[in-house]
Amino acid sequence: MASESVVIYWLRNDLRLADNPALTAALATGHAVLPVYIWSPEEEGDWAPGAASRVWLHESLKRLAKAYEALGSRLVLRQGDSAETLHALCDAYGTTTVFTSRRYEPHALHQEARVRDRLKGEDVTLQVFNGSLLNAPDAVATQAGDPYKVFTPYYNACVKKGEPDEPFSAPQKIPAPKQWPASDALADLALVPDHSWVEKVRQHGTFGEATAQELLDTFTDDAIIDYPELRDRPDVSGTSGLAPHLHFGELSPRQVWHAASAYRLSGEDARPGNEAYIRQLYWRDFAYHLLYYFPNTPEEPLKPMFAPFPWVEDDEALQRWQRGQTGYPFVDAGMRELWETGWMHNRVRMVVASFLIKDLRIHWREGAQWFWDCLFDADLANNSLGWQWVAGCGADAAPYFRVFNPFSQGKKFDPDGEYVRKWVPELAQVPDKYLQTPWEMPPIELAACGVTLGKEYPHPMVDHGEARKTALAIYDELKAAK
DNA sequence: TTTTGAGTTGTTCGA
């Protein structure tokens, strides 16, 4: 077998054919390419993919394997130790170069280093490409050479670097090795949890590169125009829905950047509105920038002053939050949307996070873990940044006195109550005036709408006004103690 | 080195 020249392409979170620098480089060698995906959750530390992510991964690999077959190739699946698996394949095929896409999470960087060391011992080179960020975390620095801790100057520095390169096109053919190695069946990886919840959320996933591309096209042709106005409205589909596709690399941020910018620069309706959308791409980069330089932020507050916060340990309260039974309709709608669909609107994510942290005073890590398990777009960098932002303990975080009001947010961003009525159907008959605050409705009238608090729908589990005061007082103490 | 301007996403209170 060793007479044939074969290079290995090690797939990670780059589950696409188009604009894939690692795959492009592997093909450019002119040799046969052996694509392999290795399922190795034990190499992810405390952040192995959660349930929703595993469902997505399963579906995405299934589609990608078909796409490879259509190009005369295959997707080889393995599980276990990445370094040993790659070493064994290199050994069997006499391979001297392995191509891969970099992942920037702390454990993934460690994994890459292990693989590199293992292969180096056998004179195999690991060639690594950035296909997942507009700028690698260490490609952007302040004039003093430090990492940025505030988004706007970071963003300005990125803009100054100029436009991202044009995306690569997808290959038309992938030269196959004469003989294929053994591959696990997708089912052998046991990615999909055995739980009835899976069938529910699976209907809401838009898995795979082809669907991602369609979503991108539709969004940049149309909805992006109204993105600045509608992105905060959970009752309207004003967001792109591309987050999970970017996480798994079914799309590259560079493709998204160019699709969004093409619209901005041309067309009779051209207006700069999609700048707001492109900024979001850089927020994603910024999250990786922070995670790269502050690798303990998934666990620890970036601002140590917040470490002694007197968190409440209350499993029952946590469970009520998780199940959408807090008694605050906007919060409950969000939590139920998450559970039902594997996604929650970003505006609502902030509100439910603020409620967990500041109203219930439960540790933001508990929230981060729940999101990690339930979100199709669970992403360590984004998740850590987001939770620390709401908690006030991260880089460029919300000021501590900013506490979201769960019902005025509902009134403002779900003005007709469509979102709440969809996800909290027991309140469907309650009029707009009381929909976000059913406890303010006279009980007799509420009963006429089919609701008695404590029966069909819970009483509010805390008094928001009181909870807010308590949280602010604690933040004051922390500040004084510093 | 010092100074200066600025900072994703909010709420409440009082005029």
Add this chain to the structure above:
DNA sequence: GTCGAACAACTCAAA
């Protein structure tokens, strides 16, 4: 009902 101010200084980044 609407609007501006206060919330609380602090840290960051660049000039």
